[in-house]
Amino acid sequence: MLKVTSQRSTINQTKIKDDFWSQWIDIISTKTIPYQWKALNDEIEGAPPSHSVENFRIASGQSSGTFHGMPFQDSDVYKWIEAASYSLIHYPDQELEAKIEELIELIRQAQQDDGYINTYYTVAKPNERWTDFSHGHELYCAGHLIEAAVAYYEVTNKDTLLAIANTFVDYIDSMFGIEDGKRKIYPGHEEIELALMRLYKVTGNKMHLNLCIYFINERGTQPSFLLEENTLIGERDRWFGLDYHQAHAPVREQTTAHGHAVRAMYLYTGMADIAKETGDKELKKVLKRLWNNVTNQKMYLTGGIGSQGHGERFTTEYDLPNDVAYAETCASIGLMFWAMRMLELENDRQYADVMETALYNGVLSGISLEGTKYFYVNPLEVFPSAVEERFDHKHVEPERVPWFGCACCPPNIARLITSIGQYMYTTSENKINVHLYIGSQTEFNVNGKKFEIIQKTNYPTDGKILFDIHPEKPTTHEISLRIPAWCEEFTVKINNQVIHSPINDDGYITLSKEWTEKDTIELELPLLVEKIRANPRVRENIGKIALKRGPVVYCLEQEDNGPHLKNIFIPRDETPILNSIDNITSLEIKGVRYEEDQWEGNLYSSHEPVRKPVKVKAVAYHMWGNRSPREEMLVWMNEI
Amino acid sequence: MLKVTSQRSTINQTKIKDDFWSQWIDIISTKTIPYQWKALNDEIEGAPPSHSVENFRIASGQSSGTFHGMPFQDSDVYKWIEAASYSLIHYPDQELEAKIEELIELIRQAQQDDGYINTYYTVAKPNERWTDFSHGHELYCAGHLIEAAVAYYEVTNKDTLLAIANTFVDYIDSMFGIEDGKRKIYPGHEEIELALMRLYKVTGNKMHLNLCIYFINERGTQPSFLLEENTLIGERDRWFGLDYHQAHAPVREQTTAHGHAVRAMYLYTGMADIAKETGDKELKKVLKRLWNNVTNQKMYLTGGIGSQGHGERFTTEYDLPNDVAYAETCASIGLMFWAMRMLELENDRQYADVMETALYNGVLSGISLEGTKYFYVNPLEVFPSAVEERFDHKHVEPERVPWFGCACCPPNIARLITSIGQYMYTTSENKINVHLYIGSQTEFNVNGKKFEIIQKTNYPTDGKILFDIHPEKPTTHEISLRIPAWCEEFTVKINNQVIHSPINDDGYITLSKEWTEKDTIELELPLLVEKIRANPRVRENIGKIALKRGPVVYCLEQEDNGPHLKNIFIPRDETPILNSIDNITSLEIKGVRYEEDQWEGNLYSSHEPVRKPVKVKAVAYHMWGNRSPREEMLVWMNEI
Structure with missing residues (x-):
């Protein structure tokens, strides 16, 4: 039997009730997740076949045939389970839960006697397990299995998938590590590190923590096993160098971000988990340097x-x-993961500002407004x-597409949006830090008592956020509210009284009192349209501006402005005016263009x-490409 | 014996005496050609080995070993012979001539019994002749052999190489063509077309003309033999499509320029030769469309x-x-070839303006001021x-290099500069058209009499050009002088009398009189620094200017302006001031830059x-990268 102790879980703590985000969660839960299920089962006409569920059927002996897809095709299934699990928080659904259970049973049957699971190697390369850490993605898929297992357990309290993952981790631990007789390797594509930390927080099993620490510490040691194993070196188009895998130096010696962006984000997320868990100050310093x-x-x-x-x-x-x-959509999602872990390491608005920027722009742009194109x-x-x-x-698609041959992004964005409540708060002993402003109801445990915060807001459409405080009993502690760096003035009131609170060094204002039932906090962040300029070291943006309002970046589309958009100039003294058309927040500004x-x-x-x-x-950047493709x-x- | 009748030759007609160009010819003749000889013989330390002379030694049985280099390595040798031949016009050199003869003897020995010459196929792929028209370059190399043969013959009157080329062409003609029993192919890389026309003008052999016409007309007919022969299709990195070879449609149906730029230029040059020779109006129309x-x-x-x-x-x-x-340097050289042929088809300054622009910028930038880096x-x-x-x-080199593995450009620029005199004039029955202004002495044949024009000028340093006219006897005909499109005002004098001559539709002014000894023409083209803007359809240049003075485009270098050049802005009302530093014409202008x-x-x-x-x-664009690399x-x- 598993020893399960919960160290931290915010998955079920927050219920979203927000004009913007409730709609997104609704789309993901009612359209995207069923759509992606069809995609994974090759039922979407015109989309590249996924075959990923069928791969499990083949691996489990329920079906015959050959493996199809990328070596990491399994991870799409795992991410879908994770997203579907989160959607159950918002939309309890017996039928969906049964479908997940059925899928878990399929995974169980695909698991080998020794605990190993990977349909690519089981079906297509039965004799080549653990031979290609650069591109093989076995530990990457294991990581997504673990994340799905943890998510499903946390939401439903069912440990069916957790047991499978746990057995696989036992096997992995028996194979790899610092101990004699084990192979000294680390994954080419990071992911299992952060997953092991999620598992550890559920199981409390020190092995899970230690295996993660091992993978982090082993990475980048020289001479590199990746060079020794690799047969692609010299093939310019397929071997991307050690730094592609963040393996050019031990992680503690890395000063700048290198290589595959998603891999880097997942690594840094795992590193931050370790730094938090072990109090490793050196690792924290490295992470701050990389963040910068x-x-x-x-x-x-x-x-x-x-x-x-x-x-x-x-x-x-x-x-x-x-x-x-x-x-890549996944890279911005990974940046959110990392930012959230950095907020757990130290409260600083730079992390939350970036997390919010990624969320409202580079992440959301990855999915169509209907939730079914990417x-x-x-x-x-x-x-x-x-x-x-x-x-x-x-590599650029000028049109949202129904699916990808390499379909990492669609289920990743589905699991992100359905778990958005986890990115709003961090808590420390005597403090609740509020990072994201989203209409919601969140239950905290403060000194053993329930303490509820209800956010009411139209943010980022407007910048007024009302907090209703409902403590189980009156209690004194701090509530810190993020004042985003783009916000130069703000007002905050407690129970309708303006509070003159300075901004802390961390970019938050801290409110402290004995909180009692019916207390309210009102924060107003004026959402002005800003003309943003880039550091002139960015060659491409010299002499240019971008429009941003609060966290939302804007873009021009041909649909509204005709072709040859680069031939539009914005005079320095023109000010954008906010529009509201068809539920889309858009801007207008006077410009000039050269006669052609x-x-x-x-x-x-x-x-x-x-x-x-x-x-x-x-129009808001994340909405581009939703009209004329x-x-x-x-x-x-x-x-x- | 060869039947040799010269239809047109300007190779020996012009002697360059010009501050700018005499210096370049001197560099090419005394430094570049000896340097390139060493390069072809693998005697340049630090340069990629050429092996191209050694390939001939192996093919001729004088040496043993294996072929090294590109399939078209032979063409470097041929282009070097062409350049060296032209240099003999300017610098008669017995030793160099003997070296060329020695090389010709080597080529003769490498020629197979049937007339075929190609060291790559002879040495490395003896059973694969004529199997890869897309990348094999056999006819391309044949073309450069022919050009070298014609050049050497025209300069020295020796037909040693011409005989070799002629035998090879006889063989080629026996293999390919419209007639029954011949293969219906055309070269993947054009070159032989324009070469055959040069040969035809020397030999008067109609077969040479007809073979060229055949290659032009066969190109792009469908279904394409290139698709049938090609094994690379599907290999994205090596099969570039039919349009890469200008073979997507018959040439007469081509409306826009496609594919490999050098291939396209060489094709269009050959097409223009045919259009001139045969009076083919349809082809001329196609060429004008492509030119546009x-x-x-x-x-x-x-x-x-x-x-x-x-x-x-x-x-x-x-x-x-x-x-x-x-x-590519070769593409700009090819553009000059084509422009010159278009000037032969119809006099219009657009061709000469482009030819001059390419010459003073995109061509000359391909060689260092010392003539030995590229x-x-x-x-x-x-x-x-x-x-x-x-x-x-x-693909971008930020530093001039001593040689290339694919070394088409260095000998190409050497042959271009040493033959620059051929690009100055065209003549028709009663007219001499002056296209380029270069200090020089040129002897024409007008109505059977010698007619000499001496140009004295510092152009493009200044815009004054003096023409001394020396007719063998007084003669009445027209002299047309190009007024470049960038020149909005000009003055022209005959014997110190200002002439009010309108610009013709073709962009030239036509002077006509009975020309007598001591007549002079003086043309003054004010060389103002212009701020050039690009059509706003060019996305990259919107909101930008470039500086140009006469035909010379300028550029900024880090050496003079520090790093982060894109962070420099030129105010609309600032005017550039001409400098003259160290024999380099440079400009200064006031700008601003963002504080970093x-x-x-x-x-x-x-x-x-x-x-x-x-x-x-x-500084002048063509000089960039000559100081700090x-x-x-x-x-x-x-x-x-």
């Missing part, structure tokens, strides 16, 4: 990361091209003719070009 | 063409990225950190950035 490198030198305004398609990776500092950006890559400008003709744009017909077919001219005034309309889109506009 | 597409929609300001590294090719209209430009790719901006880290920049230290490590800000005034120095360079600057 990512968010102040390598992050798009949208919270997108990974500026190169080849290797889906980070490049050099300030290298942030808009049109060939990669900015972007993998989230560029900051799109020119369909370049995408069609240029080889260096081939004066050129009479010429390519170059020494004559001063003629400019004409135009009305420019911008294969049209232009632009975030950074020329300023004049 | 290339020069008004797909050409960099520098005369560079081919905006994508992958496939070294044209992409879509107005897609002209500056940093990932390909703009660029293959000629981008319009370079950021070394991007080149080092970004996969989509991997105000950012304090932040990536994005809503604060108005602080600008500080800076002096901006620009691996530094930034920029042509298009932000305007404010």
Whole structure:
């Protein structure tokens, strides 16, 4: 029997009741999750077949046939289970739960006698287990199995999947580690690290913690086993270097973010878990250094990361091209994971600000408003003719698609949105920190007593947030509210009395009193449209502005502004005006554009070009590509 | 014996005496050609080995060993012979001539009994002749052999190489053509077409003309033999599509330029030769359409063409990225070839303007001021950190290099510069058209009499050109002088009398009189520095200017302006001032740049950035990368 002790769980603590997010959770729960189930079962016409459920049927002997898909196809199933589990919090659904149980039984049957589970290696490469840590993804899939197991257990209290995962982890622990007789390896694609920490918090099993610590510490030791095992070295298109796997140096010696952006995010998340759990100050210092490198030198305004398609990776500092950006949806989700762990390590609004930016822009852009079409890559400008003709744009999709051959992003965004309540708060002994403003009801345990906070807000449509406080009994402790860095003025009231509270060094204001029933806090963050400029080291954005209001970045679409969006200039003294059209918050601003017909077919001219005034309309970035597909889109506009 | 009748030859007609060009011819003749001889013989330390002379030794049985290099390695030898032959015009050199003869003897020995010559197929793939027209380059190499043979013959009157080429052409003609029993193919890489026309003009052999016409007409017929023969289809990185070879449609149906830029230029050059020779009006119409597409929609300001590294090719209209430009030196040389043929088809300054632009910018940038280091790719901006880290920049060299594994460009530029005199004039029955202004002495044959024009000029340093006319006896005919499109005002004098001559529709002014000894013409083209803007359909250049003076495009270098060149803005009302430093014509203009230290490590800000005034120095584009290597360079600057 499993020894299960809960150390931390916020999964069931928060109920979302929010204009914006309730709608999203509704879409994910009622449309996306059923749609993705069909996708995993190859029932979506016109979508690349997933075959991932069928792979399990084959591996378990229920079906015959050959494996199809990526080596990590199993992870799509696990992420779907995780998302479906979270959706049960919002929409209890016996039928869905039965479907998950059925799937778990299939996974159980696919598990080998020694505990190993991976349909790719079981079906397609039975003699090649653990031979390709760079691209094989066995430990990555194990990590997603563990996360699904923990999620399903936390939501339903059922340990069917947890038992399977636990057995697999026992097997993994028997194979790999520092001890004599074990292989000294680490995963090429990180994920199991953060998953083991989630497992550890549920099981309390020190082995789970130690295995995670081992994987973190082993990474990047030299000489690298990845070089020794690898047969792809020299194949420029398939071997991306040690730093692609964050394996160029031991993690404690890493000063800048390298390689595959999702891998990096999952690693840093696991590292932060360890730093929190063990109080490892050195690791915390490393993480702060990496955080600074990512968010102040390598992050798009949208919270997108990974500026190169080849290797889906980070490049050099300030290298942030808009049109060939990669900015994978999963990478922004990973950035949220990491940001949340950093908030657990130390309260600082920089983490929450970035988390919120990624959420409202680079993450949400990855899914259509109907929840059934996806972007993998989230560029900051799109020119369909370049995408069609240029080889260096081939990773960019100018149109949301029903599924991907490599379908990591769709279930990842589904599990993120259905678990959004977990990103709102952190608590420490005598303090509740509020990071995200979302209409919701959350139950805390303060000194052994229930303490409920109800947020009522239309944020980010407007910046007023009302907190109703419901303590089980009057209690004195601190509530800290994030004042985002973009907010230069704010007002806060307790029980309608304005409080003159300074902003702490961490960017929060701290309110402390004996909280009693019917106490209210009212926070007002003025949501002004800002013209954002990038550090001039970012070559692509020099002389340009982007529009942002609160956490929401805006973009221009061809649908509203005609083609050739780059030929729009925003005069320095023009101010954007907020619109509200069809439930879409959009902006209007006066601009100019060069007359195109004066050129009479010429390519170059020494004559001063003629400019004409135009009305420019911008919409929230995350909504782009939801109307006419294969049209232009632009975030950074020329300023004049 | 060969029947040799010269139809046209200007190779020996012009002697260059020019500050700018005599120096270049001197460098090429005394440094570059000896240097390249060493390179071809693998005697340059640190350069990739060429092995190309050794390949001939192996093929001729003088040496044993294996073939090394590209399948088209032979062409480097042929182009070197062509360049060396032209250099003999300027610098008669017995020793060099003997070296060429020795090489010709080697080639003769490498020629197979049936007339075939190609060291790659002879040595490395003896059973695979004529199996890979897409990448095999056998007819391409044959073309360069022919060009070398014609050049050597025209300069020295020796037909040793011509005889070899002629035998090879006889063999080729026996293999390929419309007639029964011959294979219906055409070269994947065009070159032999224009070479056959050069040969035809020397030999008068109609077969040479007809073979060329056949290759032109066969190209692009469907179904394509290239698809049938090709085993690479599906290999995204090696099969670039039919349009890569300009074989997507019969040439007469082609409306836009496609594919590999050098291939396209060589094809269009051959097509123009045919159109001139046969009076084919349909072909002329096609060429004008293609010319318009290339020069008004797909050409960099520098005369560079081919905006994508992958496939070294044209992409879509107005897609002209500056940093990932390909703009191969050979492509700009090919553009000059084509432009010159278009001038022979019809006099119009658009051809000469483009030819001159390519010459002074995209061609000359391909060679260092010392003549011994080269660029293959000629981008319009370079950021070394991007080149080092970004996969989509991997074709860009931020530093001139001593040689290339694929070394087509270095000997190509050598033969171009040593034959520059051929690009200055065209003649028709009663007219001499002057296209390029270069200090020189040229002897024409007018109505059977000698007619000499001496140009004296410092152009393009200044815009004054003096023509001394020396007719053998007084004669009445027209002399047309190009007024470049960038020149809005000009003055022209005959014997010190101002002539008020209107510009013809073709962009030339026509002077006609009975020319007598001591007549002079004086043309003054004011060389003003222009701020050039690109058609706003060119996304990359919106809101930017480039500086140009006469035909010379300028650029900024890090050496003069510090790093982060993109952070320089030129105010709309600032005027550049001409400098003259160290024999280099450079410009200065007042600019501003954003303070970088105000950012304090932040990536994005809503604060108005602080600008500080800076002096901006620009140098001629073709000279970039001659001082500190691996530094930034920029042509298009932000305007404010």
